[in-house]
Amino acid sequence: MRFRIKRDYYGYLFIAPFIIGFLIFGLYPVYNTFSLSFTDTTLMSKTSEFVGLKNYIRLFADDFFMKAVKNTWLLWTLNFIPQVGIALLLSVWFTSTRLRIKAVGVWRAIYYLPNLLMPAAIARLFFGLFSFYGPVNQFMVQTGLIGEAMHFLQDIAVTQGLVVFIQWWMWFGQTIIILMAGMTAIPIHLYEAAMVDGATSLQMFRRITLPLLKPILIYIFVTSLVGGMQMFDIPYMLTDGRGSPVSSIMTNNVLMYMKFSSSKGHIGAASSVGVLIFIMTTIIALGIFYFLRERN
Amino acid sequence: MENNYRFRTNILRVLVYLILTILLIITIVPIWLLLVNATRSTTEIQQGISILPSVHLVENYRILLSKGIDMFKGFRNSFFVAGASTLVTVYFSLLTAYGIVIYDFKGKKIISNFIIVLVMIPMQLSIIGFFQYMSKLGLTDNYASLILPLIANASGVFFGKQYLESMIIHDLIDAARIDGASELGIFHRIMFPMAVPGAVTLGIFAFVASWNNFFNAFILISSFEKYTLPMLVKTLRGDVYRTEYGAIYLGLAITIVPILIVYAIFSRYIVNGISLGAVKE
Numbered sequence: 001m002r003f004r005i006k007r008d009y010y011g012y013l014f015i016a017p018f019i020i021g022f023l024i025f026g027l028y029p030v031y032n033t034f035s036l037s038f039t040d041t042t043l044m045s046k047t048s049e050f051v052g053l054k055n056y057i058r059l060f061a062d063d064f065f066m067k068a069v070k071n072t073w074l075l076w077t078l079n080f081i082p083q084v085g086i087a088l089l090l091s092v093w094f095t096s097t098r099l100r101i102k103a104v105g106v107w108r109a110i111y112y113l114p115n116l117l118m119p120a121a122i123a124r125l126f127f128g129l130f131s132f133y134g135p136v137n138q139f140m141v142q143t144g145l146i147g148e149a150m151h152f153l154q155d156i157a158v159t160q161g162l163v164v165f166i167q168w169w170m171w172f173g174q175t176i177i178i179l180m181a182g183m184t185a186i187p188i189h190l191y192e193a194a195m196v197d198g199a200t201s202l203q204m205f206r207r208i209t210l211p212l213l214k215p216i217l218i219y220i221f222v223t224s225l226v227g228g229m230q231m232f233d234i235p236y237m238l239t240d241g242r243g244s245p246v247s248s249i250m251t252n253n254v255l256m257y258m259k260f261s262s263s264k265g266h267i268g269a270a271s272s273v274g275v276l277i278f279i280m281t282t283i284i285a286l287g288i289f290y291f292l293r294e295r296n
Numbered sequence: 297m298e299n300n301y302r303f304r305t306n307i308l309r310v311l312v313y314l315i316l317t318i319l320l321i322i323t324i325v326p327i328w329l330l331l332v333n334a335t336r337s338t339t340e341i342q343q344g345i346s347i348l349p350s351v352h353l354v355e356n357y358r359i360l361l362s363k364g365i366d367m368f369k370g371f372r373n374s375f376f377v378a379g380a381s382t383l384v385t386v387y388f389s390l391l392t393a394y395g396i397v398i399y400d401f402k403g404k405k406i407i408s409n410f411i412i413v414l415v416m417i418p419m420q421l422s423i424i425g426f427f428q429y430m431s432k433l434g435l436t437d438n439y440a441s442l443i444l445p446l447i448a449n450a451s452g453v454f455f456g457k458q459y460l461e462s463m464i465i466h467d468l469i470d471a472a473r474i475d476g477a478s479e480l481g482i483f484h485r486i487m488f489p490m491a492v493p494g495a496v497t498l499g500i501f502a503f504v505a506s507w508n509n510f511f512n513a514f515i516l517i518s519s520f521e522k523y524t525l526p527m528l529v530k531t532l533r534g535d536v537y538r539t540e541y542g543a544i545y546l547g548l549a550i551t552i553v554p555i556l557i558v559y560a561i562f563s564r565y566i567v568n569g570i571s572l573g574a575v576k577e
Contacts, residue, residue: 007399010479014395015407017388021447025426026419033425041428090319093312098305107316109563111323116555116566120510120526121548124533125330128544135329135345142344169323174570181571222416230420233510233526237533253421253511260424260515271424278421285416 030278037272043265055272065273067247068255069280075160075235075251076228079167084220086168087175092205094176095183108180112173119170123237126166127153153239156248163249166234175220182216183209218292222285229281232257252277327552333542334549341541352542359543363536367550369521370528377439377513377524378506384446385502386495393456394483398469408457414450420511427515437518442509452498458572459494460487497569500562504555525551 037055041048059065090111094104101107114122130136130152137149152158186209194204210217232253235243242258243250250258252273259270333341336350360367396408426445427436435441446452465487472482488495510526517523523531531537532547559566 007473007479008401009399011395011399011401011404013479014399014483015392018392018448018453021388021445022414025445026414026422026448029426029429030419030422031425032429033422036425036428086319090316093316099309099312101309101312101316105567107320109559109567110320112567112570113556113559114323114327116504116508116559117327118508118510118526118529118551118555120508120529121551122326124529124544125326125548127533128333128541129326129329133342135333135341138344169326173323177567177570226416226418230418237510237530241533256421256424257515260427267424267428274421274424278418281418281421282416285418286413289416 033271033274033278036268037275039268040266041268043267048268051268055269056276058269059272059276064247064250064255065276068243068250068252068273069277071160071243071247071249072229072231072251075163075167075231075249076225078160078164079171080221080224080228083168083172083175083224084217087172087179090172090176091179091183092209094180096201098201108173108176110173111176114170115174117170119233120237122166122170123234126162127238130158130162154245156245159239159245160248163235163238166238167228167231171224178216178220179213182213186212215293218289222289225288226281226285229277330545330552331549333545336542336545338539338541338543341545353546356542356546359540360547363540363543365528365531365537365543365547367525367528367547370523370525371550371554373522374507374525377442378503380439380443381446381506382499382502384443385449385452386499388447389449389452389456389498390460390488390491390495391483392453393460394487396453396457397460398466411450411453411457415454423512423515430516436516437522439517439522441516442506442512446502449502452502455498455501455569455572456494459491459498462572463490465490493565496562497565497572500558500566501569503558507555 038050038052039048040051040054093099094101094108128134132149132151136152137146140146141149152162190208190212191204194208199207230253231251235249235251236254236257239245239249241254243254256270256273256277259266259273328347329345332346332349334356335353336346337352337355340346340350340352357367396404396411426441430436430438430441468486468490469482472486477485508526509524510530513524513527514530517527529548529551532544537544
């Protein structure tokens with residue numbers, strides 16, 4: 001005990017690399033992004049000037065920014081709801097003592113697999129699968145589902161649906177694993193007591209499972225939201241990198257990259273996109289986290 | 297009554313297995329098509345779908361090479377970056393987590409909460425400021441800009457903290473101190489060997505994250521010979537390759553096969569790791 005007290009200042013030594021690394025590679029870039037967003041810096045020019053809120057005013061003047069924000073929310077929400085819904089259903093089945101599903105570990109491991117694969121490659125794969133001469137068209141024409149091949153990726157609804165599907169496909173397995181970890185932590189005697197009282201499985205799910213899963217659900221919600229607001233690889237690689245068709249899958253990060261890679265490399269304007277999304281996401285994520293957690 | 301219940305359970309079970317099988321097919325079919333098409337020629341792919349592989353693997357690779365895509369080089373680049381990222385993440389995350397878990401210093405609680413907050417902040421959105429700052433330091437088009445930031449990897453520390461808290465090691469540490477071991481020596485020689493399962497799990501996640509990382513590499517790396525695999529995948533998106541279906545599928549397959557192998561070996565670590573990262577007691 002004496003030793004531990006004497007040596008506690010070593011804690012600072014152990015966390016020092018993290019703190020220094022964070023200041024250099026984490027905090028300063030955030031500060032730099034904020035300050036760049038108030039300038040007209042480009043990749044080409046050596047000099048730059050302070051332009052105040054001009055970049056921000058410009059962002060709100062054209063429709064692109066609002067469209068990117070709307071797209072990102074739409075694509076994230078449409079993937080998140082079925083992701084959690086299906087994952088909840090499967091987690092209940094996998095942990096059910098009534099059903100006794102066999103080889104739960106194997107099912108779960110396979111459902112999780114897409115999450116590990118390279119999103120850029122997955123998007124390129126789906127581009128291939130859904131292209132005009134691709135397997136999906138071949139299959140649907142051969143089986144008579146459609147009369148002739150379609151330009152899937154020129155259709156707004158299909159393209160948005162595909163981004164949503166890929167995101168769902170990549171994440172529902174992970175959500176199952178997390179939810180099941182939460183469910184198995186719920187004391188079994190709660191269910192036993194409920195069963196003695198004659199509760200149905202739906203009642204037990206609503207009165208026991210869901211309330212006790214709340215912290216886990218918040219965790220899933222917040223981490224998914226933070227990731228979703230930065231969605232890039234899939235919408236960028238699925239079509240032309242500009243969110244085609246008609247900017248329907250242009251997300252926040254795709255727009256930021258478009259500004260960054262424009263012929264002049266307008267990094268001041270690109271920074272302002274990053275800053276706004278950063279603020280929006282941080283406020284919502286931390287707000288949800290603390291608001292919901294404190295009340296519990 | 298009893299029979300009726302059993303009957304309904306069986307019906308329900310059949311229904312559940314049916315849905316599980318449908319989801320399984322949805323999960324596997326795109327990956328399977330990718331792997332199969334990597335071995336088929338463009339003509340074969342155009343003729344129709346097959347669920348069985350063909351014999352054009354080598355030919356497809358030659359086509360890629362002839363069009364200037366050296367997947368093997370991209371593979372080496374990715375492997376180097378992901379390997380270094382893994383070492384940096386595992387070492388520094390556990391170092392930081394150990395400092396927080398073992399010592400009772402002032403501000404410990406603040407640091408601990410701060411790391412949780414950092415996990416929930418979209419740091420990637422500061423990439424533009426990061427890029428400009430790196431270019432001032434002359435570190436753009438340099439792998440260091442992809443690897444060094446991982447010294448401060450908040451999710452890694454968060455995981456490390458969860459893991460170390462689940463091992464009770466205070467007594468061992470005190471014993472080592474009485475034997476005259478230094479604090480860093482205890483971390484290296486006593487904590488690390490004990491924490492190998494956790495380090496492996498963390499390492500796998502770090503490796504996969506770096507291997508798949510497209511956005512940062514895309515912004516920071518510019519010379520073609522330094523391209524990592526996701527950047528080569530982006531190149532495959534170009535018009536030159538538009539009609540080389542077989543070769544494109546092969547290019548994509550090369551990026552995912554190593555991950556499939558890693559997963560086949562370590563899936564238990566991975567699944568447990570996800571559970572541990574999320575559940576707080």
